[in-house]
Amino acid sequence: MFKKITEYFIPKARRELDAELRSERIFVAVLLISALSNFLGINLAVEIGAKLNGQLLLLNGIINLIILFAYRFGLPKFTAASIFLTQYAISFPLQAWLQGGLLSPASAAFFLLPSVAMLILGKKPAVFWMIVSALLSVTLLVLELNVGSPEPEYDLEKKQLFYFSSILGTNLTIFLILLVYELGKSRALQNLHEKHKALKDTQTQLIQQEKLASLGELTAGIAHEIQNPLNFVNNFSELGNELIDELIEERLKSRESRDELMISEILEDLRKNLVKINYHGKRADSIVKGMLDHSRANTGEKKPTNINLLAEEFIRLSYHGLRAKDKTFQANFDMELAQDLPSVKAVSQDIGRVILNLVNNAFDAVHEKSKSAGEEYQPHVKVSTQLLIAPGGYHSQEENPKSYIQLTIADNGGGIPKSIQDKIFQPFFTTKPTGSGTGLGLSISYDIVKAHGGELRLNKSGSKLSTGTEFMLILPVA
Incomplete structure (x- = not known):
């Protein structure tokens, strides 16, 4: 009441x-x-x-x-x-x-x-x-x-009644006011708890959506990657059948009319075809094994990981995944991967997911810019790796400072305005149109890299509006 x-x-x-x-x-x-x-x-x-x-x-x-x-x-x-x-x-x-x-x-x-x-x-x-x-x-x-x-x-004769009633009334008023305050505070805390729970539930759902979105793009890329070697296997198999038909036809001729040189050439072509079939079969096998690795439960165990192979795998998966999702998507990419890099100690599924997210963002940026830029604009994404010794932010006073590997993902897309560069790793912050992103990709990636003892940075000096964006993923050497 x-x-x-x-x-x-x-x-x-x-x-x-x-x-x-x-x-x-x-x-x-x-x-x-x-x-x-x-x-x-x-x-x-x-x-x-x-x-x-x-x-x-x-x-x-x-x-x-x-x-x-x-x-x-x-x-x-x-x-x-x-x-x-x-x-x-x-x-x-x-x-x-x-x-x-x-x-x-x-x-x-x-x-x-x-x-x-x-x-x-x-x-x-x-x-x-x-x-x-x-x-x-x-x-x-x-x-x-x-x-x-x-x-x-x-009436002074009723002084005691007056004093008693006044003090009682004052105390009762104070009590009622404090009771209202405490009840209000309790309700506020309960509302805050309920809103916090709702926010956590929403965040969990968004993270799940982010994972499913990444999984969808990853699956599309894997399907396209498998399709390529399978096409080669099918094509070389058909060609092999044609060569065998030619060989049989030639063998049916009399010894005098047979062209032995032609038979030798056909056999050599068959051998080359089988080599190519074997190569592309192994390539398909490695893709399937990689897919199985990603489908297995993540134990969180960090193992020595070749960052070059991981980057090469996920930029291809990202590219083919986006091509499968949007037939109008066009972009060039190249990789400058330093040779003989030491391994990093990482959970490959997690770091792969970070790379996939960064590369997807880069491809999205150049694709978006290509819609409004002129014909002279060439969308381009570049992935590079290098070995660093105690890079900025990792100052070491030891005689033998720790080594790090830096993976750089740069694009020539629309860039990120300076006013929001400090916010991009915040949860739910996104520069994408409404409905196109949850704002959790970079936030989750940032947390993953931090858990690996590394750092995910936006190169503010190299990321400018209309000229592109550059992210640096830095991981300690195993």
Whole structure:
């Protein structure tokens, strides 16, 4: 019931936003409790014969209700709270003076003023109202010292009842306000927990979508890669059958009419065809083995990995995967892979996924630019590797600094604006059109590389708007 009443006084615009309404509920609750305590105090004022105090309490309660309705219909919260605290600061010194000055029970309200201010407006405004409260107390003290303590305006025979009821009422008011505050905080924490859980669930779903998207592109690339050697096997097999038919035809001729030189040439061609069939068969076999490696559960075990072979494999898979997905896709790519590089200790599936994501982004960038650039534009992606000794960011004071391998993926696409370069590794941040990316690819890649003791960087000096982007993947040598 009380919750419905408090929500009634919260501005409609705030309720329709479905925002966190904790501070609004506390503000409304404080005003309602204040109005209620004023109205209840009228009975006490009548009982002890404090007529003027009763009239002030009635006026305060009405003012509180007017502030509540004004707040509901658009009065800004800060203005409403300031009016409430101002009438509080005027009313209670008057009541204290009517009841006998600083020694009256009403003087306890001076301590409530800054507390209530902090509760409904925050810490900074509370300092101002703390000063106001102190000034009011000093003012009453000065008046009493110079003018004398005022005569209490109530029946002194009921002094004990007055003191007991006032102290009880003050404590009850404080308790109710703190109870509202704690309940509001509990609800806010519960809402925060629920929103956090929903966010985690959404993040898990998006990560799963990102994995499925990568898997789809990987599968398309693998299918295309297998198709190439199979085409060679089929073509050379058909050619082999034709050569065998020619050989049989020649062998059916009489010994005198046979062309032995031609037979030798056919046999040599057959041998070459079988060599090629064997080569492309092994190539298909290696692709299938690689696919099986990726389909196996990732144990997280890091093993010595040839970064050149990994880069070569995944740039081909990315290229063919995008070609399979979009027939209009056209781009050139080349690889400058340093020879005799040492191995890196890595989970090959994870680092392969990072490379695939970076290369996919590079191909997407050049493809997107090719749609608006002129015919002279040649979309191009370059992948290179090199050995580094304690590169920037890995400063070593040892005599034999640790070695790293740097894989660089550069494109001549649209580039990344300087204003967002610091945000690209943040979760859910994406420069792609709505629906084209989850904003998790680079974030996940960044975390994977960090878990390998390496670093994923955007080369800010080499990545400029309209001229392209360059990412550097740095991994320690095994």
